[in-house]
Amino acid sequence: MYEYRKLSQEEKIALVQERLKKGFPPHSPPHPIKNSEFYLITTTCYEHKPRINTEQRRQQLLNELFDKFINQGVEILAWVILPNHYHLLMKNVEFKLLSKTFRLIHGLLARQWNLEENTSGKVWCSYSDRAIRSERHYYTTLNYIHYNPVKHGWIESTYDWAESSIHWYLENHGRDWLREYWVKYPVKTYGKTWDDI
Incomplete structure (x- = not known):
């Protein structure tokens, strides 16, 4: 853009x-592949401005995402909410419902945040999606999501970011599992070469 x-x-x-x-x-953004089981969904704030700039806003967004998507049978398998964008690894995506749900969530939050900041204007850009193509692509995407706050310089350790599924994986699979999958499926330049996995 x-x-x-x-x-x-x-x-x-x-x-x-x-x-x-x-x-x-x-x-x-185009949505060319609509029959995959898993997708990486990315949404950014307009012009990458940090509108999700407090833990309270990030948690509110996360709560809205889980609340709305769980009712549609969509599973959010991994997530990270940053100040100016977020990533979701999702299963059972229905694109017609996905667009409507994002409009509902984003519209509500844009209005609230504009009122809080006594401003007006666009808050969100359209979402983009990447179909997950293989087991390697899946786990590299998982690692990419968890590494994202470090990649963008917000923290030094992935465990220091509150609005990330790394805490769920740590609790349910343990640090050894996370370390094993980090070594087995390294991020490297993922993000620049999205689909070369």
């Missing part, structure tokens, strides 16, 4: 035409 703003008018037209040829929406 941010690179798009730097393009000339001719480049913008060419880019939109290329997206349309591929069957993608003109400006929104």
